[in-house]
Amino acid sequence: MFVERINMREKPKIAVFKFTGCAGCQLELLRLEDIFLDLLEFFDISYWVMVKRENQEDGPWDISLVEGSISTPEEIKEIKEIRKKSKFLVAFGDCAIGGCIPSIRNWMPQMEAETQVYHDTSAIHSTKVLGIGEYVKIDAILKGCPPHRENILELLKSYLLKTKPRLRKHPVCIECKYRDNACLITSKKIPCMGPVTSAGCGALCPSLNRECEGCFGPMSNPNPEALASIFRDIGLSEEDIIRKFRKYAGTSIEFQREAGLR
Amino acid sequence: MKQSTDFFLLEKNGIDILVKKFLEEHKVFGPIKPGHDSTFDEIKSPKELHLDYISTVLPPKKFFHPPTENLFSFELIENTEWTYKETLHDEKTVLIGVHPCDVHAILRLDRFFSEDFRDPYYLSRRENTIIVALNCIEPSEYCFCESMGTGPFLEMGYDLLLTDIGKKYLLETGTYDGKKLLDGLKLEKADKKDLYEKKKLLEQAKKKFKRHVNTDGLSALLDDDTHDWDIWTKLAENGYPGKSFPCLSCGSCSLVCPTCYCYDVYDVIDLSLKKGVRKRELDSCQLLEYAEVALGGNFRRDRRERIRHWLMCKFGMAAGGDKSGCVGCGRCIRICPSKIDITEVARIIRGE
Incomplete structure (x- = not known):
């Protein structure tokens, strides 16, 4: 039975990463606080800078939840590294899926956006704001700004049960x-x-x-x-x-x- | 069981006495707001009831076949042993103020949920519900029940029936259960004059309809495979300028339809991974996922196919036959953001 199957093996390791975004998706994950300890029965939080002092920096991770869009050359490099070390990569929220609100910047010239914020733009090397799928293969997406807690849970549970998550795509x-x-x-x-x-x-x-x-x-x-x-x-x-x-x-x-x- | 009909007269405030009587032993549900977008909800005191409503967003279908419901819960005791507990709702309920079109729709759902198979979840609710119907004196701009033979006055399917005949309500009994509900109330008997008044009002109501539809020969026309119907492509992709925008596939039409019964069943497993609930949820044939099968196959991938399917179903041409056919309540016309009008579609097909 599935419960036995889960208890037999090591707990899957979860990592949470943040790129260009507001950290709201991570907060939504943290908002699971009433059932957070139950989740830890099944998962190890291996990397999550927002909530942990000691983090396992070098992977590998079973599930990587990636929040935020990709908007600099450094981020492109970083997401490719994360992909290499992740078995199951989730675009966690709209920014990671397609850029979301930060991508409004794409509709104006780069120079215009940069000069609105910075006096000296010489150190800024921004790219167009894009979802992580532009650079690496994604295994699942969690829609929303931020995703709903029920959908986060549905994905995590279906990972354990090896079933297809019921994430509705209807209007x-x-x-x-x-x-x-x-x-x-x-x-x-x-x-x-x-x-x-x-x-x-x-x-x-x-x-x-x-x-x-x-x-x-x-x-x-x-x-x-x-x-x-x-x-x-x-x-x-x-x-x-x-x-x-x-x-x-x-x-x-x-x-x-x-x-x-x- | 059909009983001999009793006719009574009820003062306008007599409804309050009636509702109070119902509340003694039943949960009572009825329209709680006036106007088009009313809601059937629980009535705790007579003043909450709005019999002056025009229509509701969701039809009374929601009481018997709710948008979402738990069918049963299950739990793993040993590694291979399970227990389960069904969720049956058998509370004594009175539904008051149901219009004739909606009563006809319930009769069709009754057949769907009891003929080919018996659905215990639907039937446990249905068998414990008494329907107090309300005839329509003023059909709304969206109504066309008269064309569908389901209104504006009711001849079957009610336990009690109300008709507003001016200064008073005419109250008719339809079943033994309905009659029993009036036990202990001192009610004035109606006479021939009152029945004549009702008949007169029916004739007047019939003349007030702004929407009509003729479904004669529709199925024969649509069955003709040699004809290339561009209407479905137009409805889905182009719209009819000045009349409707292209279909959004939002599914609203089927969710507010009193005869659409399609549903989806799935399990929600608890975080313990040892127990869960089996849920049922209203589905819609307008959604891409509705006809999706394993490996991503889909029988109705195109929007055109989906809007065609729904309209054909409402014309009684899908597997449900007339069990899922249109009763002319007009809800889909009012709710559609794209202004797609089923009566207009029938006219275009008939070449009128």
């Missing part, structure tokens, strides 16, 4: 209807990103009468072109529509056209 509308919510677009003409955005949040924002911002990125087979024309119909300007699609997943294949890349 937020599904979870929104589960909660008996009226549609914000049709009942209030609020420009909600729900119909193109991956579920997993439990329709958090629409249930509070706030439009979905799209923070879980594109759903499977979305129709962003149709949603853009609906936004136009309810009075959004072209600039507003572009901003909506750029915000969390502008670099994704699904949204890049509506985000302004023609």
Whole structure:
């Protein structure tokens, strides 16, 4: 049986890494505090600078959770190193998947972005902000800004059970209807990103009468072109529509056209 | 069991007395807000009930076949031995204010969940629920039940039936259970004049419909394989300018549909890895993952195929037959962000 199988072997080693991002995904992992000790029954935290003083620097790791996007040559080198030492590499959150909010920078000239922040830009060697999948092979992704704790747990449990994790790719509308919510677009003409955005949040924002911002990125087979024309119909300007699609997943294949890349 | 019908009259505030009586031994659910986007929810006192509602987001389907539910929990005792415990809901319940279209939808779900196989989870809820229906005097702009033969007045499927006949409600009994619920209440008997009033109101209500659909010959038309239907591509990819935007495949139509019963079943294992719950969740044929099989195969990969499937199903042409067919409640028309209108689709297919 699976329990026996798990107890027999050594605990899998987990490593958590951070690149360009806000550390919110790591915080979400830390927010599992009420069940954290239960998790340690099954896993060893081998590398996690945010929470541990002593870290095993040189791997190898069974599961590497990588947060943040890649935005400098040093980071490119580092993620390739991590890949070599990781058996199972997870793009942990939207930044690691496709750049997320930091990738808004990609839509302006590098010089403009740099001079907005730094007086002397001579030491800055930034690249375009991209997900880790641009440079290394990814074994799993956890969508969200940040990912929902249930999805994090689902992935970790399925690793132990050797099953396929049930990470839904359908739109937020599904979870929104589960909660008996009226549609914000049709009942209030609020420009909600729900119909193109991956579920997993439990329709958090629409249930509070706030439009979905799209923070879980594109759903499977979305129709962003149709949603853009609906936004136009309810009075959004072209600039507003572009901003909506750029915000969390502008670099994704699904949204890049509506985000302004023609 | 069908019983001889009793006819009573109820003052407008008599509803309060009725609800109080129901609350003595039942959980009571009904619409809790006025307007289009009302919700069926628990009624703890008569003043929470809004019989002036137009429609709800989720149909009463949610009480018998909830969006998500636990079917049973299981636990590993020894390495190969399991126990499990089913989650059956058998609380005595009254559902008040159900419109005729929704009652017809429940009758279809009854058949789906009891004919080919008996679904204990659905049936334990259903068999313990009494339906107090409410005839529709004012159909909304989205309604077309009259075209589907499911309204605006009800002839079957209710335990008790209310009709607003102006100053008072006409209360009819439909079943023995319904009759028993009125035991101990002193009710005024209705006379022929009141029944005539109801009939008059029915004729008036029928004339108030703004949406109509003619489904005659639709299945024969669509069965004709020699015809190249570009309507599905248009609905999915182009939209009909001035009428609808392309389909988003958001699945809202099927989730708010009172006859869509498709569901998904999966296990959630506890962190102990020794126990878990088997869950059931409403699914939608509009989702890419719905027709996905092992190794990434998919029977309906294109959006076009998915919107076609749903509409054909509502026209009674999928495996569910009329068990999943349309009852004309209009919810999918109101909820669709792309403004896709099933009555318009039928018109286009019929070449009207």
